[in-house]
Amino acid sequence: MVNRNLKRLYTFLIFSFLYAPIIILIIYSFNDSKFRGDWSGFTLRWYVELFRDREVIRVLYYTFAIAITSSIISTVLGTVAAIGIHGMRGFTKKSILNLNYLPVLNPDIVTAVALMALFRMARLQFGFITLLLAHITFSVPYVVLSILPKLRQMNVHLAEAAMDLGATPMYALRKVVIPEIMPGIITGGLLAFTLSIDDFVISFFTTGHGISNLSIYIYSMARKGINPTINALSTLMFISLVALLLIINNRSEKSKKIIQERR
Amino acid sequence: MKLNRIGYPYFIWLGIFILIPLLLVMYFAFTTGDSQNLSTFTFSMENFEKFMSPIYMGVLYRSVKLAFVSTLICLVLGYPIALIISKEKPKVRNIMVLMFVIPMWMNFLLRTYAWLTLLGKNGILSRVLSFIGFEGISLLYNDTAVLLGMVYNFLPFMVLPIFSVLTKMDNDLVEAAEDLGANKAEVFWKVIFPLSLPGVITGITMVFIPAVSTFVISGLLGGNKSTLIGNLIEQQFRYTGDWHFGSTMSIILMVFILAAMALTSKFDKEKEGGGGGLW
Numbered sequence: 318m319v320n321r322n323l324k325r326l327y328t329f330l331i332f333s334f335l336y337a338p339i340i341i342l343i344i345y346s347f348n349d350s351k352f353r354g355d356w357s358g359f360t361l362r363w364y365v366e367l368f369r370d371r372e373v374i375r376v377l378y379y380t381f382a383i384a385i386t387s388s389i390i391s392t393v394l395g396t397v398a399a400i401g402i403h404g405m406r407g408f409t410k411k412s413i414l415n416l417n418y419l420p421v422l423n424p425d426i427v428t429a430v431a432l433m434a435l436f437r438m439a440r441l442q443f444g445f446i447t448l449l450l451a452h453i454t455f456s457v458p459y460v461v462l463s464i465l466p467k468l469r470q471m472n473v474h475l476a477e478a479a480m481d482l483g484a485t486p487m488y489a490l491r492k493v494v495i496p497e498i499m500p501g502i503i504t505g506g507l508l509a510f511t512l513s514i515d516d517f518v519i520s521f522f523t524t525g526h527g528i529s530n531l532s533i534y535i536y537s538m539a540r541k542g543i544n545p546t547i548n549a550l551s552t553l554m555f556i557s558l559v560a561l562l563l564i565i566n567n568r569s570e571k572s573k574k575i576i577q578e579r580r
Numbered sequence: 581m582k583l584n585r586i587g588y589p590y591f592i593w594l595g596i597f598i599l600i601p602l603l604l605v606m607y608f609a610f611t612t613g614d615s616q617n618l619s620t621f622t623f624s625m626e627n628f629e630k631f632m633s634p635i636y637m638g639v640l641y642r643s644v645k646l647a648f649v650s651t652l653i654c655l656v657l658g659y660p661i662a663l664i665i666s667k668e669k670p671k672v673r674n675i676m677v678l679m680f681v682i683p684m685w686m687n688f689l690l691r692t693y694a695w696l697t698l699l700g701k702n703g704i705l706s707r708v709l710s711f712i713g714f715e716g717i718s719l720l721y722n723d724t725a726v727l728l729g730m731v732y733n734f735l736p737f738m739v740l741p742i743f744s745v746l747t748k749m750d751n752d753l754v755e756a757a758e759d760l761g762a763n764k765a766e767v768f769w770k771v772i773f774p775l776s777l778p779g780v781i782t783g784i785t786m787v788f789i790p791a792v793s794t795f796v797i798s799g800l801l802g803g804n805k806s807t808l809i810g811n812l813i814e815q816q817f818r819y820t821g822d823w824h825f826g827s828t829m830s831i832i833l834m835v836f837i838l839a840a841m842a843l844t845s846k847f848d849k850e851k852e853g854g855g856g857g858l859w
Binding site for chain 2: 324327328331332334335336337338339341342345394397398400401402404405409413416417419420422423424425426427428430431432433434435438450454457461511514515517518521522531532535536539540547548550551554555558559562566
C-alpha cells in the first residue's frame, strides 16, 4: 500500500512540475498588475491589448501561411521521394537514407547556419521565400520517415497485380499505392505542420526583412522582459491546443465505436 | 515498374539543401576573410586555434557539462514515471501519455518563458523562499536556472521512448524471472532495465542533442552569465558577423554530437527496429 501511494505521489509531483508553470502563466494573464506576484484584480485587458496589436495579427498570418504552404509542399515532395526510395536498392538507397537522416540528427542550430550560408551564397533575399525553403527542408525528411514504414508493410504484389490487370504505373500508383500508405502521408503532413508552427531556431536564422513567425516574435518579446500580453497569448494557445486534442480524441473514439458496432 | 526513378529529384533536393550547405559551413570553418566576399577567402586553421583558447574551451566544457547533467536528471526522473505509466491500465495509460504530450505541443519558447516569470525577481518561487527566510536569493540568470529549463523542456523526450519500449516488453519474461526466485531489485536490474536499454539510449540522444546545442534556454534563463556554445554560434552569425568562426564552432559541435552518439550506440545492441524510435 505504501508503495502504491508513493507511486501516486511521484506521478503527481512530475505532472505538477510539467503543468505548474503553464497554470501560473494562465492565472497571471488575468492579473491586473503588470508585476508578478501582486494580484490586483481580475482583468481582460491583456487580451484586448493582444488583439489590438497589429504586429501579433501579422505574425500569426505569417506563421500559418508558412506552416500550411510548407507542410503541403513537403508532404507532396516527401511522398514522391518515399515511393522512389522504396524502389531503390543498395548503395543509392543507403546514401539517400543517410542524407535524409542528417537534418533529423543534426542539431537545429547547425542546420540553421548551414541554410543561412547557402541562402547568402545564392544571393537570395532573406524573407518569406528563404523561410519557406528552410521549413520545407527540415520537414521533408520527417515526412519520408513516416511514409517509408507504411511502404514496407504494403504487400509488394498489390501494385504488380494492378498492372497485370491492365493499370498503367501511374494509375496503379494513384489507385493502389497511395491509398495503402495514406495513414503515413497524413501523419507526415501533420508532423510537418506542427514542426513548422513550433520551429524557432531555423526560422530565426533564415528569415529577414521583418518577416517573423510566432516563435521569433515571442523570443524578441521575452528578451525585453516579462510582458503580460505574452501570458494572454500562451493562454489562448494552450486552450485551443487542449480543445483540439479533445476533439480529435473524441472523434477517434467515436469512429472506434462505429467500427466496433459494424462488426 | 521503374518507380525508383521518381526518387532521384529528391536526391538533387537533398544535395542542394542538405549536403551543399554543410559543405559550405565546412568551407567557412577552414577559411578566413571577409564573410561577405568569397574572393577574400584564404585557407587557414586560425579559427580552430582561436577556439583552443581557455575562454572558448571553457564555454564548450560548460555546455557539455550542463547537457550531461540535464540528461542524467531527465533519466533519473523520467525512468520511474515511464515505468509507472507503462504498468497502468490502457485507458489511464493513454490519458497519462497525452498529458505528457500536451506541454510538448505548446510552443517551446512559451514553456521557457513560463519559467522566466516563475523564477523572476517578483516571481512566486522567490517569494516563497523569502517567506521561509531565504531573502534575496537570485533564482534567475544562473546555471541552475538553465538546467531547470533544460529538464523541463526535454523530460518528455526521455519519458516517451522509454515508455514505448516498456509497453512493448514481453511481460512473461518478468513473470518467469519472478517464478525462478528473483526478487524485485533483481527483476528490475537483470530483466526490465536491460530490455529497456534501446529506449533509454533513444531518450539520452533526444535530450542530449538539443540540450548541448541550445541557445534559447541559456539566452532567456541564463542571461549574459550563462553563455553556451549555442549562444556563441548565434552571436557570430547574427551579430558579430564572423561566419568563419561561427562555422568552426558549428563543426566542432557537430563532431562532438556525432562522437557522443557513436559512444551511446555502442551500448545499443539491437540497432534498428528494436529501439524506441524517434517517434
